[in-house]
Amino acid sequence: MSRVRPFNLFVYGTLMSPSVFRAVLGKRMVFVSSEADNVESFYARDAVLSNYKKITPDGTYLYAVPDPQGRIRGYVLGPLPGECMAALRQYEGRNYTKRTVEVQTREGSVGAVLFVANLKQLEHSFGYAFRDPLKQEILLEAKIEAALVETERQQIHSEDKLSRRALGELHGSKIRDLIRHHFEAGGISDYAIKRTLLDDPLRDYGRIVTEPRAQALANNYLSMVVRQVLFNQIEEMVHRDFRYELDHLSPGELFYERTISSVLALRLLNTQPRLLDVLVGDCLTDLDFSQDHLVDFVRWGVLAADAIYEPRQVKRELELVRSHMGRGYIPMGVELEFSNIGHEVIRDPDARQKCDPQYDGFVYFYDFGLDTLTWKLGGHVDDHRDKAVARPRRGFFELALGNLSIEANLSKPITDDPWLLNQFIHEARRFYEIRPHSLHLSMQMKSQHQPARDNLVPLYVLKCLFALAGDPGMEAGRLVIRRLSTEEIIRCERSVHMLFSDISKRHSASEDALLVDDRRDQQGRFVQQFKFLRLSASMNYEPIAMALKGIQINLRPGTFMTARQYQTSPRHRQLFEELLEWGVRPTELSQNEIENFLSTVHEGLMVERRGRPAHSGAYISWSLSELRKALGAFNRLVRTAAAGAAAQVS
Structure with missing residues (x-):
């Protein structure tokens, strides 16, 4: 294949946008000649093309077609490196074809490449759906922006960009659903976009503004609102300005597209805790819960995000992420x-015995619009009964990154990289000023055949996993595994069951979720969710994720443990009772148990990718070494606790 020479490019449509140009080609478009280095940044010169005109027969895409009396104004940039041509061809799609033309600039005539309408293709099959999602996304955003203009006039009676961005935040989950529907259904009408936004009531806290308890907690909630808007806006700017780099780091369309940009935004904000405190404090000084509206606080957050966003800092963080990432094979969430x-x-x-003094169990979560403001991270209130119903209730504040819709129960995995997974866990934990409690780690099952839901794993595997992530610690003067010694994952109300792991199907498109029950088993992907882990600042989840991958691949564990399993299976009941007995009085793990556990993990990791390892031998060895250290630390904790108990007796 011959190498493409450097070339000038004439742009006249979506590529005239600097953000689109960068997203497609990874190069900056600048409008001051001295800022161009002709390597990473290129000067956009005004140019005019004769004998062509722009048409938009579908009201969406722009095409250049021959017209003896026509002219098109645009920019010419270059010479661009030859490797940019492949990205341009992919972006333009088969409804366009490449031509070499002469365009007129202030300095004179310049030869340039132009992508014009492929007339034969248009005549043969007009309406061909473009495969490039970026182009669809750009044009869809323009439609949503137009609908927001009208929504802004009707809901807040203003016409300024800042207020419109605030309005977009408060309609964020609806906009997310519109975008998802567009890509699932192959399009969405302008009318449907407009009606969806106009019919979505503007979120406000008017219902509770005179309620004494809400007044007492208002600043805590509003602080969370402002911080969340800062995150949302920073993430959006990262996603826009570094789209090219993010696309090249992405594992593919089967994964949540905002994982890396979310990690970057969280890292940027977490490195400036004092600045965040000052910004939030200034906002709560400038605005008042009883006199201002929720949209005013959101608008303040949007303005603050613009003030603190620093692309150079993003670039540094992006390089750190790029240098540490290590792709695997098993999708995780x-x-x-x-x-x-x-x-x-x-x-x-009902908070009769104990009440959260900061948020009262997030009972006002929906009043402050946090269900829509936290959509990028899958935020919701989970009372372990019904997480999808938008009504005031107390429960955990839960993040489920990759969740496309809480209501429709749609989600995508976020990564196949244990390092990136660990980064998200800890950056999210640092960002939210709420006590961390637990985490559920999901892994797509390697085999998508009907899983054996009753498969058991050996007791030594369970003991090692709880020693690693089950929160061993001192309670009432003795060592226990807290996740086994409380009712957090063990239920005994009507029948005994345990939330160690669960196998279910996950769906990423609503067309799956709407299928009738007898066809649902043909859709979605089987996922195993491990629910026993404590969320803690002191825990490194990278080697733990590697351990769970190895165990899942090697042993194929089933669900453990349902009420049915406890009632009907003596083997399940015996394993549960032995584990519980050890959990309330843990003893040291024997060397044989540790070695068998590590061997089980190693064997699984060595066949992760179609019978071969997905990670390097050095990385697998490092993971096993970290697990060995952590299990050794647990044994030392057991010995220390035993020595302390013996000293008390004597």
């Missing part, structure tokens, strides 16, 4: 649970 009073928020939903 995670849910994080937060509660200032731990599991009491579930055990005592």
Whole structure:
């Protein structure tokens, strides 16, 4: 294949946008000649093309077609490196074809490449759906922006960009659903976009503004609102300005597209905790809960995000992420649970015995619009009964990155990289000023055949996993595994069951979710969710994710443990009782148990990708070494606790 020479490019449509130009080609478009280095940044010169005109027969895409009396104004840039041509061809699609033309600039005539309408293709099959999602996304955003203009006039009676961005935040989950529907259904009408936004009531806290309890907690909620808007806006700017780099780091369309940009935005904000505190404090000084509206606080957050966003800092963080990432093969996801009073928020939903002094169990979560403001991270209130109903109730604040819709129960995995997974867990934990509680780690099952849901794993595997992530610690003067010694994952109300792991199907498109029951088993992907892990600042989840991958691949564990399994299976019941007995009085793990556990993990990791390892031998060895250290630390904790107990007796 011959190498493409450097070339000038004439742009006249979506590529005239600097953000689109950068997203497609990874190069900057600048409008001051001294800022162009002709390597990473290129000067956009005004240019005119004769004998062509622009048409838009579908009201969406722009095409250049021959016209003896026509002219098109645009920009000419270049010479661009030859490797940009492949990206241009992919972006333009088969409804366009490449031509070499002469365009007129202030300095004179310049030869340039132009992508014009492929007339034969248009005549043969007009309406061909473009495969490039970026182009669809750009044009869809323009339609949504137009609908927001009208919504802004009707809902807040203003016409300024800042207010419109604030309005977009408060309609964020609806806009997300419109975009998802567009890509699932192959398009969405302008009317449907406009009606969806106009019919969505503007979120405000008017219902509770005179309620004494809400007044007492208002600043805590409004602080969370402003911080969330800062995150949303920073993430959006990262996603826009570094789209090219993010697309090249992405594992593909089967994964949530905002994972890396979310991690970057969280890292940027977490490095400036004092600045965040100052910004939030200034906002709460400038605005008042009883006199201003929720949209005013959101608008303040939008303005503050513009003031603190620094692309150079993003670039540094992006390089750090790029240098540390290590792709695997098994898609993974995670849910994080937060509660200032731990599991009491579930055990005592009416707050009669214990009350969260900061958020009262997030009972006003919906009044402050946090269900829509936290959509990028899958935020919702989970009372372990019904997470999809938007009504005031107490529960955990839960993040489920990759969740496309809480109501429709749609989600995508976020990564196949254990390092990136660990980064998201800890950056999210740092960002939210709420006590961390637990996490659920999901892994797509390697085999998508009907799983054996009753498969058991050996006791030594369970003991090692709980030693690693089950929160061993001192309670009432003795060592226990807290996740086994409380009612957090063990239920005994009507029948005994345990939330260690669960196998279910996950769906990423609403067309799956709407299928009738007898066809649902043909859709979606089987996922195993491990629910026993504590969310803690002191825990490195990278080697733990590697351990769970190895165990899942090697042993194919089933669900453990349902009430049916406890009632009907003596083997399940015996394993549960032996594990529970060890959990309330843990003893040291034997060397044989540790070695068998590590061997089980290693064997699974060595066949992760179609019978071969997905990670390097050095990385697998490092993971096993970290697991060995952590299990050794657990044994030392057991010995220390035993020595302390013996000293008390003597």
